[in-house]
Amino acid sequence: MSTFLTARRLRGVITGTAVAALVLGTAACGGTTRDDAAADDSSGSGSSASANPDAEIPSGLKIAFLPKQLNNPYFSVADGGGKKAVDALKGDYSEVGPTEASASSQVSYINTLTQQGADVIVTSANDPNAICSALDQARSGGAKVVTFDSDTDPKCRDLFINQATAEGIAHTQIDEMAKQIGGAGKVAILSATANATNQNAWIDLMKSYAGEKYPQLEIVATVYGDDEDEKSFQETQGLLSKYPDLKGIISPTTVGISAAARYLSGSSYKGKVALTGLGTPNQMREYVKDGTVTSFALWNPADLGYLAAYAGAALSAGQITGAEGEKFSAGDLGEYTVGKDGQIVLGDPTVFTAQNIDQFDF
């Protein structure tokens, strides 16, 4: 009566299940380690086709924008720029994407675009690898893939539109901060997600550049607001209570900087703790005008989306293949040249201050 069949049977079933799972996992082959994997990893694409610079861009190209997440003001503006270009090219524009910026959430959208037969997919990757195999499937289905803002593994896309060189972005933000705090003091970084490709690259460069050029400027912490307004707001609050002598905050993400500015402007730290980073003029206008923020930087995301759409159309039409040195025309932005590893650099970031901010509307 005391030991009913349950426990023993259940254990048997569970062991059976676990064994089945084990067999399943082990079935493929014997002893695969990281060392043999390199040999297994043959190169992905290899553009064998040759470019025809005079090819016409056909009308009706299906060009889809897949940002890191929807309802993020930065990507809304970038995609808006893309729409302008697609309209100018008489293409068929669409914007799809997940509501949360997670690595895997983009995959099902790429799959959908593959199924719909998109000609060009313009995307910004939440994870450089997680969307790779989905992009491979899209490309074998005939789509051209252009990444912008955050790149994937170069094997998985045709072109990457780089907003500015990482050095340019990192140096601008450190220089602006140093200017505001006199080159010395404790500074913290409020980033996006802990995995964000470009933010992490910039942060590394910021640290090494600050170490060389401003030895008195000490970066004491990096916190992550996950590109969520509320979390960024709370992280700002946390930084200021943890480091009472903090001189400044650098937030290399548009969601982070506006949340931090909102916190600072309503607190006693307003005007005492410097804030700079990457933000959009429309988000930051009131904080620049009320004195919370002296300066911040950004490239024009609308131009970024615009250039990405033109590059995608040029690829799809066969004007370019993604090889270094090829040239194409990007409408109002003029002519661009494909750089090394299929990269195209948009240009230098713009610094916004009280003097020039009213000239920009995005």
Place this chain on the structure above:
Amino acid sequence: MALDTTPGPVAGNATPPPARGPRGFTLPTGSVITTFLVLFLLIASFSVDGFASTRNSGFLLLDVVVIALIALPLTLIVVTGEIDLSVASVVGLSSAVMGKLWFAGLSLQLIIPLCLLLGAVLGAVNGLLVTKLGLPSLAVTIGSLALYRGLAFVVLGDQAVADFPRSWTTWAISSYGGSGIPHAVVPLLVLVAVTAVVLHATPVGRALFAMGNSEDAARFSGIDVARTKLWLFVAAGVVSALGGVFWTLRYGSARADNATGLELQVVAAILLGGVSIFGGSGGLLGVMAGALLLASVRNALQLVNVPSDVLNIVTGALLIVAVVGPQVTARLRRRTRPRSAPA
């Protein structure tokens, strides 16, 4: 429940207690959702361009595999009246550990059993806290949801390990021939069959329902409730870890934040499938149909370019209807019946 026209169930209904009788674990709720799924698939195949293609069905099934997999042990847990919300964090932690060990040079054939073992330990921690200390599983697993995710970040930090062998990652996303049935579906079906037999055709399964209906009654009839529950949590841990291994290979990227929020999709599939969140009733057929329905609705709406915010609203509303619907009908029935007698 809507088909209560046969004499048998009506006679059964005449007994006053509102508690679910043995009728609770027959198929009705499961078959309603299954019918709904079949109807939806038919409608979508005819009206949504590309929905029925083999490529799309492959994409769709890949999205369901991990959810359906984890739903298996979690259904058993919910049937006993407990819950495990830490499953997605176990996925994340096993993914992170897998990446870390792979980076350290171990072979996948060694890493995978280690990850499953880790899952067993994580599940056992949940199970022991619930059974030995008598803590509510909701509280325990909300805690371990945060704890295990935190450990995942301790293991891998903000890094991603992505150089898994292409032969494995390709296996994880490709299908049998050109069939649109991903490789992982067959082992999944085996596990579904095993779980379905255990739940619906063995004394163990009946014991689980008995525990969900009344733990005391189950205990008095000789069921070792604590031990059974402990093993269920262990099973959930192992299966979630297996889910983590598959997730990592499917996306080719081991990261600490993998599968964040997946527990809600699994619980959604289970509730949509007609399993009572209070325990004691439900069926595996319904749960599988629920998982497929949620994924199919998302997939079809994506194909017709419905924006993702609207998608969330639709799936959320679907869930509320599925959970509230049976409650409302049950309440209406209860209200109309006993009142006629005393008053």
